[in-house]
Amino acid sequence: MHFNPSIVIKISGKFFDEDGSRNISSLRDVVKNLSSSFRVAIVSGGGSNARKYISMGRDLNLSESYLDLLGIWASRLNANLIAFALGDIAYPVVPDSLEDFIEKWSSGKVVVTGGFQPGQSTAAVAALVAEATNSSTLIVATNVDGVYDKDPKVYKDAVMLKELTINKLKEILENSQSVKAGTYELLDPMAMKIIQRSRIKVIVMNYRYISSLSDLIKDNKNIGSTVIPE
Amino acid sequence: MHFNPSIVIKISGKFFDEDGSRNISSLRDVVKNLSSSFRVAIVSGGGSNARKYISMGRDLNLSESYLDLLGIWASRLNANLIAFALGDIAYPVVPDSLEDFIEKWSSGKVVVTGGFQPGQSTAAVAALVAEATNSSTLIVATNVDGVYDKDPKVYKDAVMLKELTINKLKEILENSQSVKAGTYELLDPMAMKIIQRSRIKVIVMNYRYISSLSDLIKDNKNIGSTVIPE
Amino acid sequence: MHFNPSIVIKISGKFFDEDGSRNISSLRDVVKNLSSSFRVAIVSGGGSNARKYISMGRDLNLSESYLDLLGIWASRLNANLIAFALGDIAYPVVPDSLEDFIEKWSSGKVVVTGGFQPGQSTAAVAALVAEATNSSTLIVATNVDGVYDKDPKVYKDAVMLKELTINKLKEILENSQSVKAGTYELLDPMAMKIIQRSRIKVIVMNYRYISSLSDLIKDNKNIGSTVIPE
C-alpha cells in the first residue's frame, strides 16, 4: 500500500467575504488537481460572518468562550461550503475537534475544518492538523502577499521576506505593534509551539494566487514567504 | 409531579438582520418571564446569512438539498446565539432533528432549534416541534403584522384578519400570487398538514412587538392574526 | 477518479410482510449486480410492523409525531435487515437523517435507510435521497404494477399509464378519492416538490418484478409507469 504525502491549506475567512464563490471555485480546481498526488486538508477561518455574530454576542454579554464558539461555528459554515463544493473527493461533514478530524481523515478523503475550540486561532487548528497528518508543509492563504519585515502600510521601505526563520517571525511580531493583525493571526503562540515542535514549514501567500498553489507545491514555484522551523 | 404547558415561538430569520442583538435581548426578557409558567421551545429561521450561503452554493452548482443544508446551518447559528443569550434556562446545544429535539427537550430547559432537514421550511420545523411538545399554540413572529386578506403592498383596501380558519388561509395563499413570501413561508404544506392533524392554533405577529408576547400568551392580549385549526 | 452514477430504490413496507426473506434475497441479487456500475441507495417503508406499533401507540394516546416515530423505527428495522443481507457492499448502519445519510453515503457503499422524520412519507425520504445523490432516477417498488388513470379496483376500464407527467399524476391523485393509498404514499406533497425542483424521473413498478430491475435500469426494459418531471 502506498500513501500520498499530506498537505494542509489554511484559508483566511476573508476568502468568503468578497467574490466568495469565485474564490472557492479556484480552490476547488486546485485541490482536485492536487488530490491525485497529495492528501489535502483544508482549514477555514470565519471572516466577516464570524465577526458579525461575535459582535451580537458581545452586545448580549456572553463570555469570551461563548463568543469564540460563535466564531467557530461561523468558520464551520465556511468549511461546509468548501466541502460541498469539492463534491465526492471531500468528506461531507466538518469535524469539530482534532480527534474527530483524525477519524474523518482516515476515510482517505479531503477533510475541511473550521475552528476547534475557544482560546485559539484557526491557525492553531491548521498547525494541529498539519502535525496530526504528518504534513511537512502548511500553506497559509490570506489577504497579504507574505511576511514583511515591517508593516508595509506604515513603512514605505518595508520588504517582503522570501524566507525567514520562525524565530525571526516571532521577533517581528513581538517587536512591532504595527504588524498586521491578519499576519499575527497566522501564528498565535499555540500555532508557533506546534510548528516548532514538529518542524513544519509554513508558506504565507495571498489567496488571490490560489490557482498557482499547485505549481507552488509541485514545482516549488516562488510565491509568498516561507517560514523555516529552524 | 406537575408539568407546565408548552408553547412554541417561531422567529423569522429577519429578526437577526437588523438590530439583531436588541431583538434577541427583548426575546430573552420575554422568555425568562414566560418560563416560570410555560415550557418554551424556539425555532429560528436563517435570514440574510442563509441567503448569502445559498447564493454562493448556487454559484457553485450544488444540489437543492445541499443548498437547503447551507440555509439550515445558517439558521442553527442564529439558534445558537439565542440559546447562549438565554443562559442557564436554555439547553446550550441546538438539536439537528426532531428526534434530537425530543431528547434535549426532556432536560426541562428551553430548547432552541434552527432547521431540521432539506425540503421543508423552518415553519414546518416549528409545527413538528409544537406537535411533539403537545403545544396548543404556535407563535409565528415575523416582519408583518398578521395575515391580510390581500397583499397590503398591492391593495390599499387590504384588511388584516384578527382571526381566520386554516382553510381560509390556504385559500388566500393559493388564490393570490402576490401574497408575501414571508407569509407563505409561515405555513408550507407540511406545516399545514401537521397543524391540522394535531389542531394547533397559530398566531402570526410582528416581532417588533415581541416584548408584548408575555401579555399575549398570559392575558390573551389582542395582537396579530389567529389561525384556527378548524 | 471516476464516480458511478447513482440510483435510488424505494421499497414498500409490504415487501417484508409476506415472503420477506425471499423478496430480500431477490433484491440482494439485483443490487449486487447493479453495484458494479451504479452507486445504489435503498429506502425502506415500515409495513405491517409499523402499523402494529402505531396502533398500540394510538391506544396509548401518543401524539402524531410520536406515532410517526414508531413507524420510522419500524422502517429502520426493515432497512437494517436489508443492509445486513447485502453484506460487505452495504454500509452496516442505517442513517437517521439526510445529514447522516450524506456522511454514510461518502463511504462509497450501498446505504439503506428507513424513515427520517415525522410528518413525511418514506417516499419523501426517497426523493430527498435521490436529490442529495444527484440521482436522475428514483425506482418505487410497491405492490401495484404502476400508475392507473383511475382506481383499477373500482373501474374495469382503468388503464395503466406507461408514461405520464408529474402534473398528470398530481391531477389523478387530486381528482380521485379512490386512488390507492399505496400509490398516494408514493408521492406526498414533499416528495412531489423535490422531484419537480430537481427534475428526478420516477418509475413505479411492482416489487414482484424486482429481479428484472437490473434489466430495467441498464437496458431500459419496459416495466411499470414512468413519471416525467416536466
Add this chain to the structure above:
Amino acid sequence: MHFNPSIVIKISGKFFDEDGSRNISSLRDVVKNLSSSFRVAIVSGGGSNARKYISMGRDLNLSESYLDLLGIWASRLNANLIAFALGDIAYPVVPDSLEDFIEKWSSGKVVVTGGFQPGQSTAAVAALVAEATNSSTLIVATNVDGVYDKDPKVYKDAVMLKELTINKLKEILENSQSVKAGTYELLDPMAMKIIQRSRIKVIVMNYRYISSLSDLIKDNKNIGSTVIPE
C-alpha cells in the same frame, strides 16, 4: 440531597404480543405510582417481532451476531413504545449500551432499555442495569407465575417455589431439560454471575399481575418466586 432507591423491572417480549397496549397501560400506571418513591429502570424483551426478524435473517444466512442484533433492535422498538407511553417521567431515548444507560440514567428519569449486545439475553441486560443502579431487587415479569421445581406442563405435581436460592435455581435449570425456555432466559450465565457478585434479589412474577407490582414492592405483597442471592 436525597436520592430514592432504585428498582429494575424486566418485561418479557411476550408482553407486547397480545393485549400489548393494555399491558403497557397497566405498566404505566404502576411506574407512575412507583416513581414518587423509587427510581425505576425498565428492560424490555423482543417478543414475536424479534423472532420474526431473526427468522428472516436466518433465511438470509446472517451470522449469529447479526441475528442477535435484529432481535436487539426489535426489543428497542418495544422499549421505545414504553418510554413514549410513560411521557415526561421517562427519558425519551432508549440507550444502546450500559455506558449509554448510565449517562441517560443520570437524568433522574425512568430509563427504558431493550437489548445491549449480541451473545446475551435481555435478562443479562437487566442484571447489568440492576448492578449499575445499585438496585437491591430485580423484578422479572414474564408469562409464568414463578419458578417451579419441575416443569409444570410435564409434571402434575410441580410446585411453585415461593423462595429459593440462586444455587437451587441453577440446579433446577441444569438438571432438567424440560424447564421452560422462558424461565431459562430469565437467568442466563451472565445474568447469574452478576446477580451473585452483587447480591441482587430476583422476583419472578407473571406480568398479568403487573398492576400489583406497586403493592409487591412497597408492602412486600406475596407474588411470584423470590430468588435469594445467597
Add this chain to the structure above:
Amino acid sequence: MHFNPSIVIKISGKFFDEDGSRNISSLRDVVKNLSSSFRVAIVSGGGSNARKYISMGRDLNLSESYLDLLGIWASRLNANLIAFALGDIAYPVVPDSLEDFIEKWSSGKVVVTGGFQPGQSTAAVAALVAEATNSSTLIVATNVDGVYDKDPKVYKDAVMLKELTINKLKEILENSQSVKAGTYELLDPMAMKIIQRSRIKVIVMNYRYISSLSDLIKDNKNIGSTVIPE
C-alpha cells in the same frame, strides 16, 4: 469485488506491562504483513493499568459494573496505542460496542478494540468480534505457551495439548481449581458459547512468539494449542 478472509487477534493486557513498545512494534510488523491477504481485527486486554484503577475504585466502594468499566477504559487506552502504532492501515478510533465495531469495520481498515461491556472478559469481546466478522480463527496471544492438561506450575508432568476440543477445554477448566486465571480468562462462558455456536477455531499462543504469527496463519506453522469447536 473480492474480500479478504478475516482473522481476530486477542492480545493479553500483560503485553503492555513489560517491553510494551517492543511488543507492539512486533505486532505492527506482523499485522502489516498479514493485512495484504487478511482483514485483521485486534482485541486488547487491560493489564496492570486496569488492575490499578479497579483497585482504586474498589477502595472507593464503586459497584462491580463501574469497576469493570474502569478496566474497560484501561483496555481501550491499550487499544488506542496499538491503533496509533499501526498508522494508516488501522481505524484511528477504538469502538465501544459491537455495533460500533461493525460500523468501523466497514471502513476496510484494521480495527482495534478494548472491552465492550461490564460482566464479560475481553475474550468474550474477541469471540463476538470473530463471529461478527465471519472469522474462522481466533488467535489468543497470552503469556502462556498454550493449554495444559493440568496446571504446569503445580504438576511437573503437565503436558501442553497441541489440539483439544472445546468440550475438553471446558472439562479442564471446570475440574481444576488450579488452572491459571490467565487461561480461564481466555474463554469465559460467553466466549465459549459464541465460539461453539459459530464454530470458531481458537489458537492459544505465547505473545513472545508474536512475530511468528504470520507463519502460523499462512503456513499453518505449529505454535501453541488449537481448540477445535467440535
Add this chain to the structure above:
Amino acid sequence: MHFNPSIVIKISGKFFDEDGSRNISSLRDVVKNLSSSFRVAIVSGGGSNARKYISMGRDLNLSESYLDLLGIWASRLNANLIAFALGDIAYPVVPDSLEDFIEKWSSGKVVVTGGFQPGQSTAAVAALVAEATNSSTLIVATNVDGVYDKDPKVYKDAVMLKELTINKLKEILENSQSVKAGTYELLDPMAMKIIQRSRIKVIVMNYRYISSLSDLIKDNKNIGSTVIPE
C-alpha cells in the same frame, strides 16, 4: 430561579499516583460539601499513567499530536474515576471538548474532565472551563504549596508568595529556568491568555490540603498563593 456560583478545581495528575484512592476520597468529601452552595467543575491531569503511554508512543515514533492524545486519554481515565467516586452528584461521562463540556454542564451536575486537545495543558482546559462557567476562581491543586519567587529546591531563601499578579507570575516563569515544571504547567500561554481576558483569580495550593478547600473557598482561609488577574 436561583443559580449557584461556579468554581473550578484543577487536580494534578500526581494526585492519582500515590494514595490515589485516599486523595479521591478527600476530594469527594470536599466536593459534596461544596456542591450545596457552588456548582463545581473538576479538571484532572494525566500523571504517571499519561507519561507511561506517551513514552511507549514515543518509542513507536508517533507524532506529537498522537502522543498528546495518549496523555489526554490517560487524564480522562483519572477523570472517570473521580466522576464515579462522586456518585449521583456528578455527571457520569467525561466530556471530550469544551462544547461537550458545556452540554454536560447544563445538567446541573458536577462535571469532571481530563484533557481536551493536543497542544495544550490541562491547565488551559481548566481556564477554558472556568471561563465558560463564568467562574471567578480557579483552584489549582498540585504537589507544591504555592508559587515561589525562586525555585525552592535551588534557593534556600526562596519565598512563597501569598499573592501575586499574573504579570509577576509570567516574569517569574520567563526569567527562571529552574522553576518547577509542575508550576509551569499550571499556566501555559493559552491558560494565561484566558485567565487574563476573563479576569479569573487563580489559587495555587497543595493537594495535601484538599480537605481544607471548603474552608478556603467559603471562609477565605489562607492557603497557597493567589494569582490576581490584574
